[in-house]
Amino acid sequence: MADLKGILSGWANLVKDAFGKLNEEQKALSEKRLSICDTCQIRSGNICNPSKMGRHVETGALSRGCGCNIAAKSMVKHAKCPLGKW
Numbered sequence: 001m002a003d004l005k006g007i008l009s010g011w012a013n014l015v016k017d018a019f020g021k022l023n024e025e026q027k028a029l030s031e032k033r034l035s036i037c038d039t040c041q042i043r044s045g046n047i048c049n050p051s052k053m054g055r056h057v058e059t060g061a062l063s064r065g066c067g068c069n070i071a072a073k074s075m076v077k078h079a080k081c082p083l084g085k086w
Helices: 004-018 024-037
Strands: 053-055 062-064
Touching: 004 024
Parallel strands: none
Antiparallel strands: 053 062
16 A cells, blocks of 8 residues: 555544444455454564565465555555455
8 A cells, every 4th residue: 555545544444443433334344354364474463564475365476565554454445465365
């Protein structure tokens, strides 16, 4: 999620969620994505660790973590996992 708009959108959605204002569709999408990330080898805490590598599920190419806050990124509709998992 290299674009500033996406980063800000993710953090704004985290705040909305904290106040119970996030729409149910976006919340469900985030929860689904976070459940996938729970067992990911490039996750370190709540960060998609750029110093770790894994294989992209579609291409098989080695890819690094993006460095994003996973909770925030999972709430951005157009965001993509660097390993192609979502």
